[in-house]
Amino acid sequence: MIGSGYVGLVSGACFADFGHSVVCIDKDVKKIAALEQGQIPIYEPGLDELVAENVKAGRLSFTTEFAGPVGDADVVFIAVGTPSRRGDGHADLSYVYAVAREIAAAVTGFTVVVTKSTVPVGTGDEVERIIRETNPAADVAVVSNPEFLREGAAIADFKKPDRIVVGLEDERAREPMVEVYRPLYLNYSPIVFTSRRSSELIKYAANAFLAMKITFINEVADLCEQVGADVQAVSRGIGLDNRIGSKFLHAGPGYGGSCFPKDTLALVKTAQDHGSPIRLIETTVAINDQRKRAMARKVIQACGGDVRGKLIAVLGLTFKPRTDDMREAPSLAIIQALQDAGARIVAHDPVGMEAAKPLLDERVTYAASPYDAAAGANALVLVTEWDQFRALDLGRLKSAMETPVLVDLRNVYSREDAARHGFSYTSVGRGVDD
């Protein structure tokens, strides 16, 4: 498993748990040193136990060296990052291609090379070309096997996926891929075998569709605010239709995270390059980009139109609960916009504060609890719906605050509850604001 980040480490640990012998490789020396000492570099529920058990059982190990493990492997997974390329939004494939060259130099005997990273259509062709060019004697079958796990529920998602997608051009890869996923196959998780290009596109189409669904309900929420309707009732009313489905219909501050923003953008670029623009997704990207600063304007409005010199407490920094991942978190843009408007920011997140610090302005201060964050604040803004924030003592919060303004960007509280505790309450898409 090359790349031991959110996807590589979870996949590696789960494959080991299935009984396979797995070596997780990373070029990040510190990460590997930490893993060798039993420290998990990311926050993912259950991952520390899973890694520890499989290391103890001798099925899982870590290294920075390619040659030995890749040479020995039947199947090599590429799980390195594919961030947005600075400047043009295309997926940056330099890490994938660098790994392809390293694999080419290290393989011995027939080896299945599997791209698990999210890569644009046609990348498998290029990985194959690079390997053959670097080592004409290499005997490889290059497969696409995109990953659909969600951070925060990654182990359960990996072990009980809705589907496994395998795109291959060389039939010799089919049996090893079935073997790798056999325990899931036995659990009736469907495996979709398809061509490599279709497989690559499935991942982008899935993420783009989900991003579009979130963006759709966010725009409906805005309309609800104008017409005095309740977006939660609308979501429920449409989500019960099986053709629509109730998931991903929660209005909020816009999608963020390590996947949707970069993957929607990469799909837009791929489609434009092929003369077949997907305008729905172009629009989705534009709407979502604007939404984060619009949420800051919501906060400013809730504070009476001016936040200069005011202290705003932000609850939740990570892009979603149960992860420490700060990539493209809506909190970043919201806090920046509030600071641009002259606000002072105090923040609290159950696990994300360390990861957030290097990304946020140094004037942001951090509190040890929601109640500490509320002390002396002029407004409390709930940005990430951590379970810890679902049953806060509103009375205690109110008495700690300078002015009782609650902006609930995840619709966790009810207007009635907030009002009963004396809060001026603003949420997303639930009728006319205070």
Ligand code: NAD
């Ligand atoms: P990550 O940044 O957490 O991990 C990537 C790892 O690859 C890092 O540890 C990095 O040091 C390592 N790496 C980079 N270049 C390397 C090289 N040449 N040799 C060895 N290691 C190298 O990224 P991630 O979130 O795990 O994402 C990996 C891929 O999986 C991306 O393409 C992403 O789009 C996709 N994906 C991510 C998720 C998710 O929820 N994070 C879900 C599905 C798919």
